Amino acid sequence: MKIIIIGAGVIGSTTAYYLAKSGHDIEVIDRQEGPALETSFANAGMLTPSMADPWNAPGIFKTLVSTIGNPHSPFLLRLKALPSLLGWGVSFLNNSREKLYIENIHRSADLSWYSVKLLDELRKKLNIKYDQITTGSIKVFRDMESLEKLARLSEHLIPHGMTYEVLKGNDLLKAEPSLEPVIDKLAGGVHFPDDQAGNAYKFTCEIEKEAMKLGAKFNYGVRVEKIIKKHNDISAVRTSAGDMTADKYILCAGSYSTPLAKSIGINIPVRPAKGYSITVPLNGWNGGPRMPIIDDGFRAAISPLGDVLRIAGTAEFSGLDQSLTSDRLANMYDLLSEIYPDFAPYFDKDKVTEWAGLRPISVDGSPYLGKTDVANLLVNTGHGPLGWTMAAGSAKMLTDIIDGNEPALDPKKYSLNR
Ligand SMILES: Cc1cc2nc3c(=O)[nH]c(=O)nc-3n(C[C@H](O)[C@H](O)[C@H](O)COP(=O)(O)OP(=O)(O)OC[C@H]3O[C@@H](n4cnc5c(N)ncnc54)[C@H](O)[C@@H]3O)c2cc1C
Numbered sequence: 001m002k003i004i005i006i007g008a009g010v011i012g013s014t015t016a017y018y019l020a021k022s023g024h025d026i027e028v029i030d031r032q033e034g035p036a037l038e039t040s041f042a043n044a045g046m047l048t049p050s051m052a053d054p055w056n057a058p059g060i061f062k063t064l065v066s067t068i069g070n071p072h073s074p075f076l077l078r079l080k081a082l083p084s085l086l087g088w089g090v091s092f093l094n095n096s097r098e099k100l101y102i103e104n105i106h107r108s109a110d111l112s113w114y115s116v117k118l119l120d121e122l123r124k125k126l127n128i129k130y131d132q133i134t135t136g137s138i139k140v141f142r143d144m145e146s147l148e149k150l151a152r153l154s155e156h157l158i159p160h161g162m163t164y165e166v167l168k169g170n171d172l173l174k175a176e177p178s179l180e181p182v183i184d185k186l187a188g189g190v191h192f193p194d195d196q197a198g199n200a201y202k203f204t205c206e207i208e209k210e211a212m213k214l215g216a217k218f219n220y221g222v223r224v225e226k227i228i229k230k231h232n233d234i235s236a237v238r239t240s241a242g243d244m245t246a247d248k249y250i251l252c253a254g255s256y257s258t259p260l261a262k263s264i265g266i267n268i269p270v271r272p273a274k275g276y277s278i279t280v281p282l283n284g285w286n287g288g289p290r291m292p293i294i295d296d297g298f299r300a301a302i303s304p305l306g307d308v309l310r311i312a313g314t315a316e317f318s319g320l321d322q323s324l325t326s327d328r329l330a331n332m333y334d335l336l337s338e339i340y341p342d343f344a345p346y347f348d349k350d351k352v353t354e355w356a357g358l359r360p361i362s363v364d365g366s367p368y369l370g371k372t373d374v375a376n377l378l379v380n381t382g383h384g385p386l387g388w389t390m391a392a393g394s395a396k397m398l399t400d401i402i403d404g405n406e407p408a409l410d411p412k413k414y415s416l417n418r
Contacts, residue, residue, distance in 0.1 A: 001024050001025065001247045002024070002025040002245075002246040002248075003024050003025070003026055003027070003246055003247065003248045003249070003250060003402070004027050004244060004246040004248075005019075005026060005027070005028045005249075005252055006028075006029050006030075006224050006249065006250065006251050006252060006257075006260065007028075007029075007252035007253040007254060007381075008028045008029075008030035008032070008035040008036070008204075008208065008218055008220070008252075009030075009035070009036055009038060009039060009040040009204065009254055010036055010040035010200050010203065010204045010387055010388055010391045011040075011252045011367075011380050011381065011387060011391055011394060011395070012028055012030070012250075012252030012253075012380075013028070013035050013204045013207050013208045013211065014204075014207050014391045014392055014394075014395040015250060015252055015380050015394070015395040015398055015399070016028050016207075016211040016216045017208075017210050017211040017214070017216070017395065018395045018396050018398075018399040019216075019395075019398075019399050019402065020211045020214035020215055020216040021214055021399075022399050022402075022403055025215070026211065026215070026216035026217065027216075027217050027219060027244065027246065028216060028217070028218045028219065029219045029222050029224055029237070029244065030218070030219070030220055030222065031221065031223040031240075032220060032221070033220050033221050034205075034220055035204045035205055035208040035218070036200065036201045036204035036205065038254060038322075038357060039359060039387065040200050040201060040204055040357075040388065041201050041355065041357060042201065042277045042279055042310065042312070042355040042357065043200050043275070043277065043357060043387075043388055044277065044300075044301040044303050044312035044313060045197050045198055045199055045200055045292070045303045045305050045312075046137055046195065046196075046197050046292045046294075046303060046388070046389070047116050047119065047196040047197055047388060048137055048192070048386070048389055049109055049112035049113040049115075049116055049157070049162055049195065050137065050139075050162060050164065050192035050194070050195050051112075051385070051386065051389075052106075052108040052109035052112050052365070052386075053101075053108075053156075053365075054095070054101065054105070054364060054365025054384075055075075055315070055361070055384070056092050056093065056096040056101070056363075056364075056365070057096060058096050058097070058098050058101060059096070060092075060093065060096045061093050061096070063075055064077045071325070071327035071328065072330070072331060074298055074313070074314045074315070075299065075314070075315050075316075076314070076315070076316040076317070076318075077317045078316065078319075080318065080319065081317045081318050081319045084271065085271055085317060087269075088269050088270075088271050091269060091363035091364075092363045094363075095363050095364045100364070102156065104364045104365045104366065105153075105156050105365075106156065106159075106160075107365070107366045107413050107414070108365045108366050108386065109156070109157060109160045109162070110160065110409050110413075111366060111367075111390050111393050111394065111409060112386055112389045112390055112393070113160050113161065113162065114409060115389060115390045115393025115394065116194075116195075116196060116389060116392075116393075118392035118393055118396055119196075119391075122207070122392060126206070126207075126210055128203070128206040128207070129202070129206070130198040130199045130200075130202040130203040130206060131198050131199045131202060131305045131306040132196065132197070132198040133196060133197040133290075133291055133292070133303075133304065134196050135193070135290055135291045136191055136192050136193040136194065136195045136196075136291050137191075137192050137197065137291055137292040137293070137294060137301075138167075138172075138176050138179075138189045138190065138291060138292070138293050138294070139189055139192070139294040139295075139296060140172075140179065140188070140189040140293060140294070140295055140296070141188060141189065141297075142185060142186060142297055143187050144187045144188075146187075147166070147187045147188045147189070150190055150296070151164075151166050154190060154192075157192075161194075162192065163192075163193060163194060164190050164192050165190070165191045166188060166189075167189050167190070167191055168187070168188035168189075169188075172189050175191050176189075176191075176289060176291065176293065177290075178289045178290070178293075178340070179293070179339070181339070181340065181341050181342060182338065182339055195291075195292075197292050197303050197305070198305070199305045199306065200387075200388040203388075219239075219244075221240075222239045222240055222241045223239060223240040224238070224239050224253075224260065225240060226238040226263065227249070227260060227263060227264050227377075228243070229264040229265075229374060232373075232374055232375050233376050234374060234376050234377050237249065248376045248377075248378060248402065249378070250378045250379065250380055250398070251268075251378070251380070251381055252379075252381060253381065254358065254360045254381060254387075255270060255271070255272035255358040255360040256320070257270060257360065257379060257381040257382075258270050258271070259320075261377075261379070264374060264377075266372050266373060266377070268379060268382065269362060269363045269368075269382075270360045270361060270368070270381060270382040271317070271360075271361055272317075272318075272319065272320055272358035272359065272360065272361070273315040273316065273317055273359045273361045273384070273385075274315070274316040274317075274321065274322070274328075274356055274358055274359075275312060275315055275316075275356065275357055275358075275359055275385075276312065276324070276328050276329055276331070276332055276354070277310055277311060277312035277313075277332065277354075277356075277357075278329065278332045278333065278336070278352050278353065278354050278355070279305075279308050279310050279352065279355070280309045280310075280336065280347065280352050281307060281308050281351045282307050282308060282309060282346065283347075283348055283351075284346060285342075285343055285346040287340065287342050287343065288304050288309055288340070288343070289302060289303075289309075290304070291304070292304070293339065295335055295339065298313065298334070298335045299313050299314050299315065300312060300313025300314055300331060300332060300335050302335065302336065302339060302340075309336070311332040311333075311336050313331075313332070314331050315359070315385075316328060320358065322356055322357070322358060323356070324354055324355075324356050325356075328356075329354055359383075359384050359385050359387070360381055360382050360383060360384060360387070361382070361385075362382035362383075362384060365384060366382075366413070366414055367380065367381060367382040367383040367384075367387075367390060367394055367414060368381060368414065368416045369394055369397055369398050369411065369414040369415070370397075370401045370411055370414065370415050370416065371401070371415070371416075372416055378398065378401070378402070379416055380394050380398050393408075393409075394414075396408070397409060397411065397414065
């Protein structure tokens with residue numbers, strides 16, 4: 001079957017791989033000059049089923065309102081974004097009710113866990129390298145109450161086969177010696193040994209190459225301008241390189257999937273939440289972390305990715321705006337200097353790469369996978385803060401749906417009409 005995929009981020013490229021492997025004739029379209037040059041480019045690199053708890057936990061409304069006007073807040077709601085958030089925002093807040101929140105954790109944990117196992121298989125079978133780390137992640141806390149809250153929440157991961165360990169003082173240092181300079185300020189941390197990490201950009205480039213070996217074609221520098229619908233079918237996509245046609249079309253355009261789908265009357269409840277990162281060369285320093293460290297207070301993480309440190313995080317609701325703001329970037333620099341004061345002599349500001357990307361946030365923490373009300377249009381989008389974590393699982397599930405095979409997880413739980 002001929003299938004057009006819109007978007008060559010980590011989601012579109014991994015989808016292209018699984019579909020090409022299944023024998024389909026794949027064409028991918030992306031407006032950028034290569035794979036993963038938007039949100040999948042410089043994320044925190046963590047593969048963290050442990051972070052299956054969606055952002056909209058009970059109490060999120062108060063948290064968000066308190067951020068308005070505070071440019072340093074880890075979460076930030078900009079007033080200009082409010083009109084675009086209205087309908088979506090009601091569902092987002094509704095999903096923060098305790099019962100739904102717990103259900104949402106389990107749905108997201110199922111997909112994340114499935115996905116990371118598939119990624120392991122891919123890495124071994126294809127022998128691909130992406131600065132992978134398989135020693136877990138550590139979430140650190142400055143106050144006991146937050147540490148205990150996460151420990152209670154982590155109980156929900158146990159039925160999925162994941163483990164965790166609450167660590168304090170010397171035990172925390174044994175797991176992650178690089179925390180030495182701040183250990184006295186920390187109430188403790190939680191180590192999730194099943195988590196992994198790696199460079200999502202490098203992975204996407206590798207999987208794109210594997211998809212190409214299987215015959216997939218990637219059209220770069222080509223923008224989808226319009227989706228053309230006739231009756232209840234897509235008849236073509238109008239692009240900057242002319243009209244392109246296929247039997248089926250899959251939207252994998254991250255946060256831009258929503259406006260593209262809206263133009264043909266399909267509602268994808270996804271809104272962008274901007275996050276930032278700085279990528280800092282180690283410059284010969286060997287005191288860095290062995291695994292990603294997530295600092296809950298900063299809502300940001302420090303990940304060792306080969307010969308660089310990536311400091312990434314925070315969330316800003318400001319619409320489809322990818323610009324860099326110095327106040328928001330300052331959070332990343334602050335976290336680096338706070339946790340690793342010893343790095344100062346090695347730090348070279350001229351070699352830092354600053355970046356921002358738009359996480360496609362669904363209303364309940366899980367992506368939308370599968371069919372839409374338009375007969376030959378499918379979606380694979382809305383992965384929010386876990387798109388790298390969920391990429392392989394989402395792509396395999398979508399391939400199974402298209403091929404009429406039974407997916408490993410209940411597809412109704414991830415459908416657009418759930
Ligand atoms: C700061 C930050 C940290 C993060 N950390 C992590 C993490 O540690 N772990 C994790 O799992 N996830 C993380 N994420 C989330 C993850 O990066 C995203 O969920 C993921 O990259 C989304 O991938 P995507 O392929 O859906 O979107 P994208 O990577 O944005 O890809 C969409 C593609 O569609 C193309 N496109 C859009 N519109 C058009 C058009 N009209 N025509 C042609 N092409 C188009 C774009 O060019 C783009 O290449 C983080 C995100 C941010 C911002």
